[in-house]
Every structure is written in C-alpha cells, then in structure tokens.
Amino acid sequence: MITMKDVIKEGHPTLRKVAKEVTLPASQEDRDILQKMMDFLHNSQDPEIAEKFGLRPGVGLAAPQINVAKRMIAVLVSDQNENLYEYALFNPKIVSHSVEMTQLENGEGCLSVDRDVPGLVPRYARITVQGTTIEGEQISIRLRGLPAIVFQHEIDHLNGVMFYDRIEESKDPFMKPVPDAFR
C-alpha cells in the first residue's frame, strides 16, 4: 500500500527527470505499480482510511512521485457536474489542446510539495489525451475543467515540471516594477 512515506518531496532529483516510456505490453510489475497508484488515490479520498494512514487527499499521482521514473499516471477526480474521471494510464500524451487557457482560482498544490505556493497556474482549457490502460487498451479522452487541469499537472510530473514552474511573474497592472536601483 502506498503511503505518504513513499511520496518523494521537492529537492529529490527524480521529480526533475524526464520519465521513460513504459514498454508495452506492460510488465506485471508496471501494472502492479499503476494499480497501487490508483488504490492510493481511492484510499486518500476515503476519510477513514486517509485518517488511519495519515494520507493527504490526492486527485492525481504520477509515478515519479513514488520515485519510479516511468510514464504512468493515475487520476481520480470529479468535474463540476459530478462526473467521476477515474483513469490509470501508461504513456499518457496530450495530442491536442485548445488555444484558450484556464486556471484554478486558488492555484494548485502538490503531494510532493509540503508548503503553500500562491499564484495562478495557466493550463490549457481543453485537451485530448491518449494513453494505454492497465488492461492494455489504447484510449483517447477529451477533457475540460478540473479533470483537464489535473491531467496536465500529472503529465507535467512525467517531464520534470512542477506546478510552480508555471506561475508567471505577476502581470498585475497595479504591481509597480521596482526600479533597478532598488533590486
């Protein structure tokens, strides 16, 4: 069972690696890892189990976060219409995306980051993701809203990107730039 001690934290080099494609058909070992990642999400979202094992609730998990530098993600999240998106994928890839961008108004967090990092994280508003399921089926899914954001957060982990890498310097028009003299 995956618990928080298995989740590596920022500063660990694996979080900054580009994860390797999983050789398909996936080995039993890789299928077991991906299943355990999905089990973790379910456990982390179950108040009793989460409390019992000290799990931080998570809507997604990428294999590099448990120190496995392979392209595998698990997502367990509901959209605003309460449709549940439950996907465990090998080699997920964003094959197309909207020009339109979006962001969570309260920013993002990460199970590998034990601190609040304020700021908006720009994401594509809509994406199409292709990947292979644990059963070996190649699927293509169109996503928008929170599920789209979570998938982008997880796929970023496969490329060594952390959510705060995307937080822009404030473009707030009222944020007066500090004259160089005072930098």
Ligand SMILES: OCN(O)CCCc1ccccc1
């Ligand atoms: O990598 C997953 N993980 O760190 C859990 C948090 C997931 C997540 C949180 C906010 C917005 C998008 C995704």
Ligand code: NI
């Ligand atoms: Ni994360």
